[in-house]
Amino acid sequence: MITLRQLQCFAAVAECLHFRRAAERINISQPALSAQISQLEESLGVLLLERTRRRVLLTPIGRDLAERANDILKSVSDLEEFAHGARTPLSGTLRLGVLRTLGPYLLPHFLPEMRRRHPDLKLYLREDPDDRLLDELTSGQLDLILMASAPRNDDHLTVVPLFREPLWAVLPLGHRLAAKDSLAQADLAGESLILLEFGDGLREPVLALCHAAGSREHADFRATSLDSLRQMVATGLGATCLPALYVDAEALADEQIVVRPFDAPAPARSIDLVWRRTSARSPEFRLFAELVASHLPTVVTPL
Amino acid sequence: MITLRQLQCFAAVAECLHFRRAAERINISQPALSAQISQLEESLGVLLLERTRRRVLLTPIGRDLAERANDILKSVSDLEEFAHGARTPLSGTLRLGVLRTLGPYLLPHFLPEMRRRHPDLKLYLREDPDDRLLDELTSGQLDLILMASAPRNDDHLTVVPLFREPLWAVLPLGHRLAAKDSLAQADLAGESLILLEFGDGLREPVLALCHAAGSREHADFRATSLDSLRQMVATGLGATCLPALYVDAEALADEQIVVRPFDAPAPARSIDLVWRRTSARSPEFRLFAELVASHLPTVVTPL
DNA sequence: TGAAGCTGATAGCTTCAGCCTATCATTGTT
DNA sequence: AACAATGATAGGCTGAAGCTATCAGCTTCA
Structure with a gap:
């Protein structure tokens, strides 16, 4: 040689x-x-x-x-x-996984600032269900993931809670609850709510809400995206709950539906930033978390 | 590092x-x-x-x-x-210098075979006067040169004689000597011959011929290429001598001029292959010389 | 739950590649 | 003929790179 x-x-x-x-x-x-x-x-x-x-x-x-x-x-x-x-923090390529119900509505809030402060950072983005995200993180295909309710009992992972994202009630026009400015969870008693499939971090909190409020999942329909959920509600198929970032970005402007907040304590999902504990770039990831946290819109609750 | x-x-x-x-x-x-x-x-x-x-x-x-x-x-x-x-002989790049009055008429005889036998050889060709060729060889800008009457007293150089290239008499139509099939050198007595500039390995042997035959250089004209020389003769400006390879390739077909060989011993120039004695590729260069020598047309005399 | 079997890291040792200074041999210059 | 310049060679030293043996953390499975 x-x-x-x-x-x-x-x-x-x-x-x-x-x-x-x-x-x-x-x-x-x-x-x-x-x-x-x-x-x-x-x-x-x-x-x-x-x-x-x-x-x-x-x-x-x-x-x-x-x-x-x-x-x-x-x-x-x-x-x-x-x-x-590459020793300068947050440069190079970072592979970020994110829930499909979260990425498109959260990332626009901090990506411009990220690009401004760390112009050398190239983000590879992947949207997947939560179980896939965790698999890809632990197998090394992803460096960092944004998900809901990350597992706290896995000491291979570092989990940084970012914020709680409240759920909003979404009703068809002329729904009996549309007259109220805000809802108590109990107002949903007896309702059939259209839910998402597993894996997007929304089905679980809404099911919990159902349990608490005495409502139930709509027997015939199960949506596969937030947009389809909204459109199903718009056609009068039933009511649902949608996360605040999506409501803020997409649903408020839709005149075919009615959107109402819950009274405190509102149902919500928790969003976490997760990486492998052994990752050499932990300091950078904390920086990443801080940057995201400092660019949250007011519709979510920082942690 | x-x-x-x-x-x-x-x-x-x-x-x-x-x-x-x-x-x-x-x-x-x-x-x-x-x-x-x-x-x-x-x-x-x-x-x-x-x-x-x-x-x-x-x-x-x-x-x-x-x-x-x-x-x-x-x-x-x-x-x-x-x-x-690159250890296979005659592969890679070889920088070959050649006289302007020689290259275009000699190379076609062996280049096809060279390409066939050594397909990996890339030839960089440069045409220059003999003094420039020698300079470029010794300074390392060329690896190998084809020239006339290479210096024998420089022991930095290896000189391999390749062949003697006879000169032919070239006359205007209707010249007094055009009637003869071949000429003795003495037939040129009294003629004014148009000569080339210095540096192309032709001026010197023709001047020698003039001296031997009792002719002289044309006082008013001195050509800069074999083609212009031929054309000057065609317009009746005078006679000249041209080398066999050129005559074979270009002059025989020209009906505006008359070409006649000399009786033996014909005036000629000697063509040599030259490289730096220290060159690491001497064995290959000898191979090169052999290949050239074995593909000479009959108009020249191998050495 | 504890033993066995992986994993990559560490320790101690040996060898040899790579470097230095000093000198030689050849060649061109004065 | 003496001198200067150049690349090659010789001898000796140092440290890098390799090996074997072993350690330490983790997973698996009886």
Whole structure:
């Protein structure tokens, strides 16, 4: 195996065409440089330099190889510079997983500021159900995830609570509860609520609400996205609960539905930032958490 | 400075995500590999791997660097392979200098065969006057030159005589000598011959011929190329002598002029192949010489 | 719950690659 | 003929890189 040292020495000689000057340039003695060149020629099985006692010339092969050597040395120095630059926090590539019911409504609040403060950060975003997110985090396919109610009993994970996101009641036009400005949970007694599938961090808190309020899940329909849920409500299929960030971003402007807050204590889901405890970039991830926390809209409750 | 060994070790671990298997793959012990990785992380100032006792993951930076490391290793292995392949004779790039009055008429005779037998040889061609060719050869800008009457007293050079190229008399239509099938040198007595400038290996032998035959250089005209020389003769400006390869390739078909050979011993120029004695590729150059010599047309005399 | 089996890290030792200084051998210059 | 410059060689030292043996943390399974 040839070494970078050999290539470095060779590149120096190829440029200076003079052993002593080349040796001086890379701060070694002339014999040491001679030895490196000899070894390179030996292991390549090719004469790179044409030595007259009086001067040095590159052989034809030497010319080609000198060019390649310089390219390689440049790549190495790029790599080193890249690694050095990567020590600045929140730069490089970060693979962030996020719930489908959360990402599109939360990220716009902090991504512009993130880009402003950490222009070298490249975010790879992946939306998945919570179980998949956890799998991908622990298997190393993701570095960081945003999810609801992250598991607290797994000491491989670091979980940073970010905020509580309240749920809002979403009713068809002309619903009996639409007349009230805000609802108590008990107002939903007897209602059939349309729920999401598992995995988006919403089904569970709404089911809990049902249990507490004495309502139940709509028997015939189960939605697969917040938008379809909203549209199902708009067609009069029934009522539901939607998270505050989505309501704020999408539902308030929809005149086909009625949106009402709950009285305190409002039902809510908890959003956490999670990473592997062993991750080398924990400090950066805490920075990430702080940045997200400081750019939350007023519809959610910081923790 | 990081080393290729470190990159190689890192690339192996990045692929296997397992120290022992990676160590086995590159045939070192696991502790040795651990040490290499540690040193790489140390010198880059960056954690590349996330070590759980149970398994290994790449950090985000590690992923980027692994890709770069693989690129670099690939370049190195390409370089090695290139150098290895370059040991086959007459491959790679060869910078050949040649006289302007020779190249276009000689090269077509052997270049096709050269390409067939040595498909990996890339020829860089340069046409120049003889003094410039010698300068460029000794300064290392050329590897090999084809010229006339190369200097025999310079023991920095290896000179291989290739062939003698006879000169032919070239006359305007209706010239008094056009009636003869072939000329004796003395037939030119009293003629004014149009000559080339210095440097193309033709002026000197024709001047010698003038001296021997009792003719002289045309006082008013001196040509700068064989084609212009031919055209000057065609307009009746005077007679001249042109080399056999040119005559064979270009002048025989020209009906505006008359071309006549000389009786033996015909005036001629000697063509040599020349390289620096110190050149590492001397054996290949001898091969080159043989190939050229074995593809000469019958109009020249092999040596 | 405790033993067994992985994992990567560490310790102690050996070898050899890489470097230095000093000097040689060749060649071109004065 | 003496001198200067250049790359190669010799001898000796240091430290990097490798090995074997072992440790320490974790998982698995009886």
